[in-house]
Every structure is written in structure tokens, then in C-alpha cells.
Amino acid sequence: MADPSPVRGPVVEADGISKRFGATVALSDARISVAPGEAHALVGRNGAGKSTLVSILTGLQNPDTGTLRFDGEPAPARGDTDAWRSRVACVYQRSTVIPALTVAENLFLNRHRPDRQSSGALRPISWKRLRSRAGELLAEYGVDVDPTARAEDLTVEQRQFVEIARALSFGARFIILDEPTAKLDARGIGRLFEKLHELQRQGVAFLFISHHLQEVYELCSTVTVYRDARHIVTAPVADLDQQALVEAMTGETSRGTEPSWSVTGRALPEGPPLLDVTGLSLAGHYHDIDLTARPGEVVGLAGAAASGNVQLGETLAGLHRPQAGTVSVAGRPVRTGKVPAALAAGIGFVPEDRHVQGLVPQRSVAENATLTVTDQLGPFGTVLPSRTRAFARRMIDDLDIKTPGPATPVAALSGGNQQKVVIARALATRPHVLVAIRPTNGVDIKSKESLLGAVRQVADDGRTALIVSDELDDLRVCDRVLAMFHGRVVAEFDAGWSDEHLVAAMEGMTGPTHPKENHDSHH
Amino acid sequence: MTPTTELPDLPGAAVAARAGRRFDLARYRDLSLVPVLLVLGVIGFIVSPAFLTSDNLLGVGQQATELSLLVLAEALILIAGRMDLSLESTIGVAPVIAVWLVLPDHGARFNGLGLFPEWSAIPLCLLVGALIGAINGFLILKLRLNGFIVTLGALTLLRGLQVAVSQGQSIVNVPESFRYLGGASWLGVPAAIWICALLFLVGGCALAWLRHGRALYAIGGNAEAARAAGIRVDRIVWAVLTLGGLLAAFAGILYTGHYGSISADQGNGWIFQVFAATVIGGVSLNGGRGTLFGALTGVLTLQLVVNVMTLAGVPPLWNQFLNGAIIIIALIISRYASGEKQE
Amino acid sequence: MTPTTELPDLPGAAVAARAGRRFDLARYRDLSLVPVLLVLGVIGFIVSPAFLTSDNLLGVGQQATELSLLVLAEALILIAGRMDLSLESTIGVAPVIAVWLVLPDHGARFNGLGLFPEWSAIPLCLLVGALIGAINGFLILKLRLNGFIVTLGALTLLRGLQVAVSQGQSIVNVPESFRYLGGASWLGVPAAIWICALLFLVGGCALAWLRHGRALYAIGGNAEAARAAGIRVDRIVWAVLTLGGLLAAFAGILYTGHYGSISADQGNGWIFQVFAATVIGGVSLNGGRGTLFGALTGVLTLQLVVNVMTLAGVPPLWNQFLNGAIIIIALIISRYASGEKQE
Amino acid sequence: NRGSDSTSAGSGGGKAAIGIDLPRADSDFWNSYAQYVKQDASSQGLNTLPVSNSQNDVTKLAANVQVFQNTGAKAVVMAPQDTGAIASTLDQLAAKKIPVISVDTRPDKGDVYMVVRADNKAYGTKACEFLGKQLGGKGKVAELQGALSSINGRDRSEAFAACMKEKFPDIQVIELATDWKGDVASAKLQSTLAANADLGGIYLQAGGAFLQPTLALLQQKGLLKPAGRPGHIAIVSNDGIPQEFDAIRKGDIDATVSQPADLYAKYALSYAQAATEGKTFQPGPTDHQSTIISLPNGLEDQLPAPLVTKDNVDDKSLWGNNVGK
Ligand SMILES: Nc1ncnc2c1ncn2[C@@H]1O[C@H](COP(=O)(O)OP(=O)(O)OP(=O)(O)O)[C@@H](O)[C@H]1O
Ligand SMILES: Nc1ncnc2c1ncn2[C@@H]1O[C@H](COP(=O)(O)OP(=O)(O)OP(=O)(O)O)[C@@H](O)[C@H]1O
Numbered sequence A: 001m002a003d004p005s006p007v008r009g010p011v012v013e014a015d016g017i018s019k020r021f022g023a024t025v026a027l028s029d030a031r032i033s034v035a036p037g038e039a040h041a042l043v044g045r046n047g048a049g050k051s052t053l054v055s056i057l058t059g060l061q062n063p064d065t066g067t068l069r070f071d072g073e074p075a076p077a078r079g080d081t082d083a084w085r086s087r088v089a090c091v092y093q094r095s096t097v098i099p100a101l102t103v104a105e106n107l108f109l110n111r112h113r114p115d116r117q118s119s120g121a122l123r124p125i126s127w128k129r130l131r132s133r134a135g136e137l138l139a140e141y142g143v144d145v146d147p148t149a150r151a152e153d154l155t156v157e158q159r160q161f162v163e164i165a166r167a168l169s170f171g172a173r174f175i176i177l178d179e180p181t182a183k184l185d186a187r188g189i190g191r192l193f194e195k196l197h198e199l200q201r202q203g204v205a206f207l208f209i210s211h212h213l214q215e216v217y218e219l220c221s222t223v224t225v226y227r228d229a230r231h232i233v234t235a236p237v238a239d240l241d242q243q244a245l246v247e248a249m250t251g252e253t254s255r256g257t258e259p260s261w262s263v264t265g266r267a268l269p270e271g272p273p274l275l276d277v278t279g280l281s282l283a284g285h286y287h288d289i290d291l292t293a294r295p296g297e298v299v300g301l302a303g304a305a306a307s308g309n310v311q312l313g314e315t316l317a318g319l320h321r322p323q324a325g326t327v328s329v330a331g332r333p334v335r336t337g338k339v340p341a342a343l344a345a346g347i348g349f350v351p352e353d354r355h356v357q358g359l360v361p362q363r364s365v366a367e368n369a370t371l372t373v374t375d376q377l378g379p380f381g382t383v384l385p386s387r388t389r390a391f392a393r394r395m396i397d398d399l400d401i402k403t404p405g406p407a408t409p410v411a412a413l414s415g416g417n418q419q420k421v422v423i424a425r426a427l428a429t430r431p432h433v434l435v436a437i438r439p440t441n442g443v444d445i446k447s448k449e450s451l452l453g454a455v456r457q458v459a460d461d462g463r464t465a466l467i468v469s470d471e472l473d474d475l476r477v478c479d480r481v482l483a484m485f486h487g488r489v490v491a492e493f494d495a496g497w498s499d500e501h502l503v504a505a506m507e508g509m510t511g512p513t514h515p516k517e518n519h520d521s522h523h
Numbered sequence B, C: 001m002t003p004t005t006e007l008p009d010l011p012g013a014a015v016a017a018r019a020g021r022r023f024d025l026a027r028y029r030d031l032s033l034v035p036v037l038l039v040l041g042v043i044g045f046i047v048s049p050a051f052l053t054s055d056n057l058l059g060v061g062q063q064a065t066e067l068s069l070l071v072l073a074e075a076l077i078l079i080a081g082r083m084d085l086s087l088e089s090t091i092g093v094a095p096v097i098a099v100w101l102v103l104p105d106h107g108a109r110f111n112g113l114g115l116f117p118e119w120s121a122i123p124l125c126l127l128v129g130a131l132i133g134a135i136n137g138f139l140i141l142k143l144r145l146n147g148f149i150v151t152l153g154a155l156t157l158l159r160g161l162q163v164a165v166s167q168g169q170s171i172v173n174v175p176e177s178f179r180y181l182g183g184a185s186w187l188g189v190p191a192a193i194w195i196c197a198l199l200f201l202v203g204g205c206a207l208a209w210l211r212h213g214r215a216l217y218a219i220g221g222n223a224e225a226a227r228a229a230g231i232r233v234d235r236i237v238w239a240v241l242t243l244g245g246l247l248a249a250f251a252g253i254l255y256t257g258h259y260g261s262i263s264a265d266q267g268n269g270w271i272f273q274v275f276a277a278t279v280i281g282g283v284s285l286n287g288g289r290g291t292l293f294g295a296l297t298g299v300l301t302l303q304l305v306v307n308v309m310t311l312a313g314v315p316p317l318w319n320q321f322l323n324g325a326i327i328i329i330a331l332i333i334s335r336y337a338s339g340e341k342q343e
Numbered sequence D: 001n002r003g004s005d006s007t008s009a010g011s012g013g014g015k016a017a018i019g020i021d022l023p024r025a026d027s028d029f030w031n032s033y034a035q036y037v038k039q040d041a042s043s044q045g046l047n048t049l050p051v052s053n054s055q056n057d058v059t060k061l062a063a064n065v066q067v068f069q070n071t072g073a074k075a076v077v078m079a080p081q082d083t084g085a086i087a088s089t090l091d092q093l094a095a096k097k098i099p100v101i102s103v104d105t106r107p108d109k110g111d112v113y114m115v116v117r118a119d120n121k122a123y124g125t126k127a128c129e130f131l132g133k134q135l136g137g138k139g140k141v142a143e144l145q146g147a148l149s150s151i152n153g154r155d156r157s158e159a160f161a162a163c164m165k166e167k168f169p170d171i172q173v174i175e176l177a178t179d180w181k182g183d184v185a186s187a188k189l190q191s192t193l194a195a196n197a198d199l200g201g202i203y204l205q206a207g208g209a210f211l212q213p214t215l216a217l218l219q220q221k222g223l224l225k226p227a228g229r230p231g232h233i234a235i236v237s238n239d240g241i242p243q244e245f246d247a248i249r250k251g252d253i254d255a256t257v258s259q260p261a262d263l264y265a266k267y268a269l270s271y272a273q274a275a276t277e278g279k280t281f282q283p284g285p286t287d288h289q290s291t292i293i294s295l296p297n298g299l300e301d302q303l304p305a306p307l308v309t310k311d312n313v314d315d316k317s318l319w320g321n322n323v324g325k
């Protein structure tokens, strides 16, 4: 162990923390304590207050009440950023990469001189050294990024790695990771965990936040559960099985781990395809894609980052204009490259990033949920507030959206509930084909179940859904999964696929179970 | 009640109830200048008995009409997340071009081309305004140029065009139709006030209850999200910019009629007032927030301030200083009344 | 090479390589006006033999100094993600207040208070400028008011203050120190040019190589992220706003010395030019992008255009029109040369 | 004897170059001046450089003058709207021995060869005397001032105020600053009318900017009664543009002070030509009913600025009766 003193207190100890934003109570008398070298998981449903705790632990926000100690000493003053930085490093849930700056500069932001952090305001920065150090750092994570590239030109995943590399390179003894895996694909998660295990061996303590419970079991030794802004339980992970953990998070006795839906034992859907895609190509992303989906069917489109599956989904929704190929819904061709045309043809869409394409943050839940159906809310192009409210209430009920009311600005909801609003918006048109890209992105386990249930319901009502994702949990609701790699469909699986096979296919190692003949039979 | 009450085990219900109050405050943000208006009214009443006469108030109203039309235009554009500085030139150049096309080519002090009959002056003027807005839209939306600087360039260019076309002269023989709209009274109230009130009412209703009106908020709030939701963002923004130019041209008609001539610096420097009125009235410069009613209270505040200062006989040397101070004070009031930080 | 080449199967490699080429273009974005300057030079050479004389070019240079200092200030503020419109009033009000504090209280046409000795005029002027910036900073950062409207209000208020203090008169008996800085020549080149060049150089180096300089880009790019990285966002922004006011006051000193008096509408209407120069020079209005060199080419472009138009004897009526047209054309060139959409 | 000063010189080809800067392109008065400059330059056969325009901005004026220097001007005609900030430009020109003719304004500092202007203080006084007489020495008068930063506006305001105080102490003057803006003038006049229904007279410091808005306002309020009728508000304007003459003929306003745009242009150019020929002038009366007075920094030819009323409005010698037809 790197630490010579055996009698040190916890690296961080917070007690009696309360925080409210206006009328919203984000934390109420919450506590947490992380021992040196410990990997501590923090779980809870969306809006439980996890990220708020993170911002308090990293000195970004002051708690209203409560005490905070690092290594037994009181926390530094709020403005003393260097002192905070030396105690705790953090990968925040919201991106903190600055788009216009280079990767190298992002990595060493505000600590361009590694030797002496705060002094030397007048010593010029040596960009050459910075670049080479950035190159070394990135190499440690196996991220192939040019340190002189600007961050805005990176993929989401590459950016996330820049973020992670930066936090881990501080040399702090305590690191907070707030949903670091949400933007990574399986291979990326693997690399991250390798690195974390290595740091763990060096005695670094972690506070790890994730909605993927299996990650908690894989990495952490202790788990703390928050619910509704309060501390519920802290226990060794070995003492809590997944069911107990979910119960602690939701406060309800679980109906068992079985979801409300099931894909096994369904009759293979019959009839002409509802969605028919032939020869679709978008330069730089995917080539010559054929795809069909029948009524009652949920089709998965699996693929790692840069496999082109996301762009394919977006193309179906009308966001890109493909160079070649046709899309038709219920036998009628759809004009590509136009969202209104796609909507009119009955394609509903859940975009990849709710912050970018999903929500108008300042507007109300009702308005966001009805954004796609404003033509149905009154005569002569009017939008009647009463109908909007009623429509939104129904959505709030159906999807169990936790909100003070339909008039609340959507920005005031927690992440998971925001995601539900995006799904509500997509379902509002009662689409024939629902295209959902990572529909459960950042959503807690309970909500995930209900969101996937909502997607499944679309199919059960005799329509069809397409789930574009790299998360196995999402893909489990699918009747059929197509795996994409480098812009091509490389494999197809029927329900009951094994994780390893699918993951292998997504990584380009097409296994022996390649059911090519199934694919061909559609033609 | 909201359905959250059906889940009593969630503290969300309590949260919701409390949150409810907060949002109510925010909902009345557009009213945040109403107390300011009242205070101004009281001060006006104290400093001069003439303040509360219908003559005076109608006068203030009519003086506000031209500015308020520009504010209406700018508010729509800002809500959609854009900006147009060139409105202050459009109010001058559109009438000049219309008159130039209409006036006979000889005999008067200012010689036009006489290409069109005189009755077509108003449609022509509106057309020119709309065209200016559409060209701005082209540069901003198709060439993807920065809107602030495009319209800043347009501001200079159009003012220059006006000087060039009018040869720097004020044009005195304006068409009768302009004069009528700017000068007539209907039921004892200037026609311009009726028209403005109507336009604000129509605009306000459209923003509140029409599909395309609501779309402006969505576009201004997050254009990407609006696009993904099937809103034709570029087309609507283009329409709004065009409409903005058209409204500015209409303001030009009223101005010309009201003051009896087209002066070469008609509207010069107004854009600052337009922005000040719009923003203290609660419209966000970042798009997606605000109402026309708020913008209207912004204009009225600025106009009343001038009126009250004139009635109070504030020394001319301190006029401009007070004007600036009042913009800042109104901004502070509007910020604390709404309780929202303005970023 | 980085060890990432060991993972050839990652599509990231392709992306990075493709991206690499694009960056090269983008990296020279700050040079995008250089061709424009060259073209202007050639036109100038063609229209008049007087263009390429050192007299003429130094004249253009000196005329550009005051504006360029405002542009320097605005560029720093814009890079940090803010705006300051009041600079155009600071350039006038700061010298007026300094002179008012310094001039004797009787005997001259303009009577000051005579509170301070004459040598203190320059420090006082700079102090007033810095104070104005700091007050703006207070209103924007502490009261969280909208920066655009605060500084717009300040623009009006400060101009009014200047009129009130100077009673609308031009002040002719300016301190000798002002006169020296504005009028002296060092090595045959006006002192103002040397000083400006030095300030741009220092500023450019600070932005490129100093921690606090880089912090401006981080703050302008994403203030939240900058805060998370331990940058004291509010403090730095405040410092930049103060520095901006100080630079504007210094521009006021040069202006006063250059033209030999403080006129009541010194700087009036310049803010449009400041924004135009800064933005066509490649500084983003949304913060986080641009360089001082680019901003400088922006100023020079605008100044050279005026010079060439005068030399070419463009009809006066078409002057302003061409000015506006050139802003838009420069914007188009700068947009296509950098290949970036400007949102 | 028009153009008498320049008759000695030959044709324009051999003459020394004159640089002319116009102060602004957006006002009627200055555009008339610009037209006269153009006419007179050709009729006097002068050699002028391309005419520039400084758009009411002294920095542009300095830049333009610099270009004149570089292109070989032997005399410069300008109308510096900012009488202070022109000082160093004048110094520069003096150093190069280029004489300067300043039109309409008197620079505070720096040498000038000749100032060609009418006396703005006299405008204010004339207007005051006329209005005072019309009102019989009592009542209320509104004064639409220009921009507070304009020297000529201030001269008029001060002279008007001083004269009123001295000669008509019973008249109450309501000063309204307008920044030369017609809409501001209209708004403030309207407020003033609301508060002072008994307003007896109005002084417009710039007819070009204020005349139409004022007339439109009075018309709308039903207060526009022809001169002589009861309830008529006496109006004195300033500038002498044709629109004012029309209004005088119709009885809408009572008088205006004719600011002689034609004489400005004519004598500015002839003095410029004289300067290039090395002529000098002495204080005293001139051959064109004006007086040259001596200033600390040069000479000033004070051109006559007649008060125009119904009696002399059709006088053909008024420039407003000759322009633009
Ligand atoms: N800046 C803020 N202003 C207002 N409310 C906020 C703010 N930040 C958080 N909240 C509210 O506080 C509560 C806790 O939010 P927090 O982000 O901590 O949840 P979380 O547990 O991280 O959820 P998720 O799993 O979705 O990330 C939520 O109801 C959220 O809406
Ligand atoms: N904004 C304007 N619109 C129309 N005319 C104007 C305007 N400003 C000034 N003028 C006219 O141009 C003349 C000159 O304007 P300037 O601003 O130079 O004022 P001045 O020099 O004080 O007045 P003058 O030149 O008449 O002595 C004014 O007398 C006025 O008639």
C-alpha cells in the first residue's frame, strides 16, 4: 500500500448533508463515508440526489447543512479550488470537456504546469511538453486520439475517455465517478475497469455511481443506497443481492427480477413487414443496409460506438439524408431526410442524447411531451391548453413520470424522468414504427423496466419498435437483434441469444452462430 | 389534482405542492414590470396634473406605436432564438424605397421613378420590409453567417441605401395612405394605437394558442430538439425574420404618417431601445422565453419615463443619464420580481 | 507515435485522421482576413499612388489605434463569454471625469474641480475606466443581470453622465500627458501605434501561453466545466471586465491626445464597429474562440476600407452603403475561409 | 460681383487642388450645401479633389483630411461638427502649410484661414425677439433644442435664453432636448402641450428635423391655425429650407432664420481658392454685406442670416427659393 499511516480516518466522511433547490429537496440529512482504498458504490433511483452529493463532495456547491471531512480534516473553503482538487477528483455526469479547446489542453486544464499547480501565473505554458504528456496519458487508456485535435471533433466516447483520463491523472487518493459508463460501449467499459482495478491496487478509493448494478458487483466492495434524498442503507455488496438492492432503491418489495414483459415463447409475427429498409447507405457511417420489421416485433440494432447503428436510427427518423436506398412504412415509401415526412409516415423517434435533441429544457413537461402532436390538440392549427394538459397527464400516468405537474419546466426533473418525457414525446404520435436510440440512457433500473415495457407495448399493440443500443439490457426486449459493425449488419440473433455471442458480434468477431440464412429468408 | 397525489408514499407529492408556488411566481414573470408602470403612474400624477389626462396618455400611446411594432418584431425573433439589428434601418428604408417607386419622376422636390400607382405605396413598403427580412434570413440560415453581424452589416447598409436613394433629403410629399394611417383617429383614439393593440393581441394569441406560435418557443429553447420533433425549424425562422421585416416596414408607414415626412435618420439608434424594452419586458436574449405582453410593458415603461421626465421638467443635461439609469433599475426590478438569474 | 497504433481496429483512428486535416484549416481561421487585407492593398495601390506611402499607412495605423484598443478589450471579454457595450461610452466619460477632477476650478472655459494635481490625470482616467468595468461586473456577476442589457443601460447612462459633467461642451484644454501620448512619435512612428502593437502582443501572448489567459477560453467555452476544473470563473471574468474598462479608458486617453480635445460624443456609435471588427476577425460571440491577431485584422480591414474609399473618391452618398456591404462581404469571406458555420 | 475673388486665375486645369469634406449626408441643409458646392466648384472653375464625407464623425474627418494631404491638397474646406476634436488635425495642416476654411463652425483651437459661418447666437436672438413680439411679452414658449453636444445648438439655446430673460422676462421658456431627432421632439412637445394648454409659441432650432413632426402633431391635435386666427401658436424655425417657406406661405409657421447654404458654399470655395493663391484678408466689412471679424486663431466672415417672414418669403435671393427645383 502506498499509504504509510495505518490509522487514517475515512478519505471522505459526510454527515447530515441537506440541500434544496428552491422548493426541491435534493438531499435531506444524507451521509456517506468512504474508507481509504475502498471502492464504494452509490446507487439510487433517478433524482435520488446522487449527483447533488457529488457536487457537494467536490466543492462545486455548498450544502445547506451538514459536515464534510476529508481524511479527518474539515473540508477546504469553497473558493480554495486547489485544496479541493488535491483531495478529490471527479468524472461528472454532465460533460466538462470544453469543445473549442484541444484534447491536450482539456486534459491539463488549469494545471498546465504539473510541478507547481497554483504558482507561476506568469510562467509560459510549454505546449510541446503538454502535448507529449497528453499523448502518454491517452496511451495509458488505449484511446487513439490526436492530442492536438479539438474536443468538439471527438466522438462521445472519446470525449468521455478524455474526461476520465483527466480525473484519474490528478493523482488524488479519492476519485468520484458519476455514471462514467453511461457513454461507453462494452469494450470501453472493459478498459475503464482495468484501469480502475489497477488504481485500486495502488490504494485509491472510489465513489462509483451507476445504474448498472452488475458493474457495482464487479467493482465495488461497499454500497450505499439513497432514496428520495435520504440515506437508506450502507452495506458490503456481498450482503445485498440484486433483489435486495433494488428493493432498497425503490422502497417496494420487488415482484421478483422478472420483468413485466417477456419475449420468450411468442409466436413469430406474421404478415407483411411494417418497416422495410433496402440498400440504405450514408457515407462514412453505414453501407447497404437491409432491414425489415413486422407488426408486433421489436427489433434490436446492436452495435458499438461508430458501428453506424445510431446514424441508421437517425436516418429512419429523418435526421440524415442517405445517399442510397429506400425506407417504406406499411408498404408506402417515406421521403428520407425530412423529419416531418418520417413523422407523417408513422415513425416515432427517441433521440440519442436527450439534452441535445430530446428536450426544450425551459418549457413545461406538457409542452415537451406534446411537441410532436401539436396538430392534434385543437382545431385550425390551435393548441388548446386544456387538451395539452390532459394529454400530458395521460402520459405522466402511463409512463409514471415523477413531476410536480404538467406545467413544470422539464429542466427541473431528474434525468430519468426527463428521459421518460422524451419517450412520451415519441409515443405521442402513436407511431407505427418506434425508433428508440438508447432509450434507457442514464435511467434507473426501475424506470428502465417501465420504459422498456412501454416500448414492448408498442409492439404488442400490433405496431413495431426498433431499439438502437449497445446495452444488453435494452436488447433483451427484442424479438430479434441485428448486430452492426463498421457500418454493416454482421449478424442476426433470435431471442435467447447469449451475451458473449452478441458482444463478440458487436466487436466484429462474428461467431459461428451467424444466422445468415435467416437474414436471407426475408428476401 | 395532479396524479402524483395518488402515490402518497413518494415525498414527491409534498415537493410538488411546494414547487407549485414557485412556478406560479415564475408564471407571472411577464407582469414584473407592472409594478414599475404603476409607480411611474403615481410619480407622473404627483409631478403634473396633466399626466392623467386622456390627451397625454393617448399621446404617449401614439408615440409608443412605432417603437412597439419594432419591439413586437424583435420579441418574435428573439423568442425564436435569433436577433435582428437591422429593424432600425428597415423602418426608414422601406418607406423611402416605396415612395421612390411611387412618386412621379418630376415636378416635386424629391423625384421618384413613378413606376407604380400611388395606392400601391403601402403594399410596396411592406413588400420591401419582408424582402429585407427574407434576405437576412437567407444569409443567416442558408449561408450560416452569424446573425448578429449580418444584421449589423445590414443595418449600416440599409441606412446607407436610404441616404443614397433619398439623396439625404427628408421626403415631405408622402402618400395620402401613409398620412391617413399615421394621423387618423378612430373613436377618439389614434388609429395607430388600435392597429398596434390589435397586432399585439393577434401575436400574443398566436404565440399562446397556435401551433406555429408555440413552435417558436421550442425552436428558441432548443432548435435541435425542435427539429427532431418534426418542426420545420429553418422554414419557421425564415418566416419569422420575414415577418419581422414586414412589421418594421409597417412601423415605418406609421412613423412616416405620424411625423409627416420621411427623415433620413428615421429610426436611427432605436435598436438599443428596442432591445432594452424587449429584455426588461422579460424576453430572453437566448431564446425560448418571454411574452408579447411583457415586451409591451417594456415599451410603455420606456415611453412613460420620457413623458414623466418631460412633465417633471428634468434638466435636459441629466435626461440621458436618467434614461440609462432607469433601464438598469427596471432590469434589476424585473430580475428580482421574476426571481430568475439572467445569464 | 502514440501507442494507439496498436489498436488498428478502432474506428477512432480514421476519425482522428480525417479530423486532423480539418483542424489545419480551422487553425488558420484567424488568418482568414489576411487575403482580404491583401486585396484591399492591391485595390488601394491601383486607385491611388498615395496609398502606399508611409504617410498614408501610418495615418491609417494611428487612426486605427483607438478603435483597436476597444476591439482588444471587447475581444478579451467575448472570449471569456461575455459582452460589454458600454466601452463606447467609457472611451469618452473616463477622460472627461479625469479632466474634471484635475482641471482648476476657474479660469478656463471648462471648469473642473481641481481636486488632484495634473500629473494624476492618466492614472485617474484609467481608474475611472476600471471602476466602470468593475461596476458592470458587479451587476452582471453578483446581481446576475443580463450582461447585454446592463452594459446597454450603462452605455446610455455613461454618455449622459459625460454630457452632464462636461455640460455638452468639448473640453479643449486637456492635460499635457494626454497630448503627449496621443501625439508623440517614436522612431518616426506615432507612439500610439507602438503602444497598441505592444498591448496586442502582450495580450496575444498572455492568451496563448499563460494559465489565466487560457482560462478565458475555458470559461468562454463552458463556464461550468471551467469551474469544475478549479478555475475561479467569477473572479477572472470580473478581472476581464475591469481590464476591458481600463483599456477603453486608455483608448480615451489616446483619442483625446490624438484629436486634441474631449468631444461630447467621443466614441459615439463605435460599438457597432467594435463588434463588426471583432467578429469578422474570427472571435465568436458565444465565447471561447478567436484570437487577438484575428481581431486586429478585423480592425485593419475596416480602417483600410474607409481609406481606400476616400482615396477612390466614392460618392459620399454611397459611403455608408458600401461600409455595410463590406462588413457582410468580409463576414462571408471569413466564414468560408474558416469553413465553419457561425451560429 | 460673384466669384470676383477667383477671376484672376485662369481655367481649372492649372489651379491648385482643394480638398472638400462634407460633414454628413443625412440632412437637408447639408445636402443643399453639397449641391451648391458642386455647382459652384464647376462655375468657379475650381480644381477639387474627390469630395469626401465624414458622416458626423471627427475621426473620419481626420482620416479624410489625411488623404487630402497625401493627395496634394493646397487648401481644405471642412465643416467640423466637433469644434474641439479638430484641433490636432488643424495643427497638422498648419505644419504642412495647408490653409483651412471652416464652414458653419468655429474650431476652438488651431489655426484657420477663414471661418465661413452665420452667427448662431444671432439666430437665437432673432428668434427670441420675433417670438417675444408675437406673444406680446408674456406667455409660454417651448424650445425644441438640438443635441446638447452640438456647439451650434448650444449657441442658439444660450442666446435664446439670455434674450428672453433680458427682454421678455414674463415669458416662460420650456426647454426640450431632442438630440436633433424629430420623433423625440414630437413626443416631448406633445407632453408639453398636454401640461401647458396655453402654450403660445414654439422655437424650432432645426426646421429640417423638427418642422414636419411639429406640424403633423399640431394638425392632429387641431392646434394648427393659420397665423392671425385666435389660438394660433407662433412658430419660429431655423434653417431656411424650402419646406419652411411653404409653411410660412400657408401661415402654418410665422418665421424662420435662413441659414445661407448657398453663401456657405460659395464663399467657402472662393476663400479656398484665394488661399491657394496666397491672398490675405483683413477684418472689416466685405463686398457681400458681411463683416470679417478677427478670431484668436484666424478670421471669420459672418454671413448674413436673414429672418424670413411672410413679408420677404418670396425674395428670390433666399437660397431656399432656388434649391432643388
Ligand atoms: N441546479 C438544480 N436546480 C434545481 N433542482 C436541481 C438542481 N440540481 C438538481 N436538482 C434536483 O435535485 C434532485 C436530485 O438531483 P440529482 O441530479 O442529484 O439526482 P441523481 O440522483 O443524480 O439522478 P440521476 O440518476 O438521474 O442522475 C432532482 O429532483 C433534481 O431535479
Ligand atoms: N438628425 C437630423 N435630421 C435632420 N436634419 C438634421 C439633423 N441633424 C441636424 N440636422 C440639420 O442639419 C443642420 C446641421 O446639423 P448639425 O448636427 O451640424 O447641427 P448644428 O451644426 O448645430 O446646426 P447648423 O449646422 O444648422 O448650424 C441642422 O441645422 C439641422 O437643420
Ligand SMILES: [Mg+2]
Pocket: A050, A051, A052, A093, A178, A415
Ligand atoms: Mg445524477
Ligand SMILES: [Mg+2]
Pocket: D081, D104, D105, D152
Ligand atoms: Mg452645424
